[in-house]
Amino acid sequence: MPYLRQEDYERMLGLAVAVLESRRPETVWRLIAQELLRTLDGSVLLMKDEEWTPSSGTVSAWLRDASAPVEPAGATAGLVRSGYPFATHYGRHTDREPRTAAQLAGDRAWRHSGTASALRESFGTRHMLGLPLPGGDDGAVRGFIVHRDGADFDARDLDYAARVQPLLAAAAAQCRLLGGLRGTGGPEPEPELVTGGLTPRETAVLHTLAEGLPATAMARRLGVSVRTVHKHLQNLYRKLGTADRLGTVLRAQEAGLLPSVPPSAPAGRPR
Incomplete structure (x- = not known):
């Protein structure tokens, strides 16, 4: 049976403290991206905080140790927005348990899918882990997709993803609160460096x-x-x-x- 190490819990606690101390939404997202990519040994993290269509919507793709996200272009962006196989599953069910692409589509079907081929070509990755955020009053599916090469995500990775979900949901709420303060004419948060490579x-x-x-x-x-x-x-x-x-x-x-x-x-x- 998988179990998390003390280090995993320490990292979650450190992330929680860092998120609470942050004053800008972009800093919060950077901290989350770095933590998920390092802990889950990912190379690319896709963040979904708005509704997408195959032709519209901003796709934030974080690369490991990057200080800011990039946006995939062309056919890759369309495939990412289509969300196969996560969009169908999470869009039709209230289940928000983290799952891998192979679990939802079947290992063979996933490996031979057009999405898997495009992602291998664009990102050099073979496996995806969907980490949806619990809750959401508007019914929209928000969350993260972690990409990596090598071995697929295992039971320990899924256990970590499930345990970190409430923290990620709280961090997303913190981002919306910080963004709302800007939009309502409240005091502008003090500048915060979004580079520097600090974990x-x-x-x-x-x-x-x-x-x-x-x-x-x-x-x-x-x-x-x-x-x-x-x-x-x-x-x-x-x-x-x-x-x-x-x-x-x-x-x-x-x-x-x-x-x-x-x-x-x-x-x-x-x-």
Whole structure:
């Protein structure tokens, strides 16, 4: 029977903290894309947050470690919008359990389908995992499709996808809330860097670092070991080109990764 590792739960918690600390919808989507692609060993993530037709609708395709999505063009975009075999299944049923393309269409039928051939040519991938979002008052099917080459998604991948679904639904609601604040003339969220290569866990550690918490308190907040905190701190120092906590917080503020604070406010405790 498959089971998730402690690391999987730690990553989910780190993603949740990073999403709650984010101030822009595009940053939330980037964090989600990076986390799903890394945890599920995917190479392409398709995001569906609106109704598509075979000829219209924006398709967001995230590549691994990319800072922004791209949109497939031509025939590939049409096949993606048609949603085979997920659109038929999730559109006709209330079931929102994550499924692979081979599970829904049958392994042979999927491998010989036009969609599978086009995706192999466009993305170099062979397998797809559908991860729909639960809920939705308007009846629309929203969610993600993870693509990868090599072996198909296994029972452990499906277990992780099912457990992360509520978090993804909450993150999508957070994105709609942040977008609504912009549309209603509310205060514009402070700029936030959408590049830089920080993982969701590193982003969460960065925000706790800005609060001036010692490593033990950071570990308790994030539900990880002190050793794991120090590992992420070293990654932050390397990626931001800094050598200590205070320098890291100041550099992150300059880059837009953290909101600015008044000069009199403490940016963080010394190392």
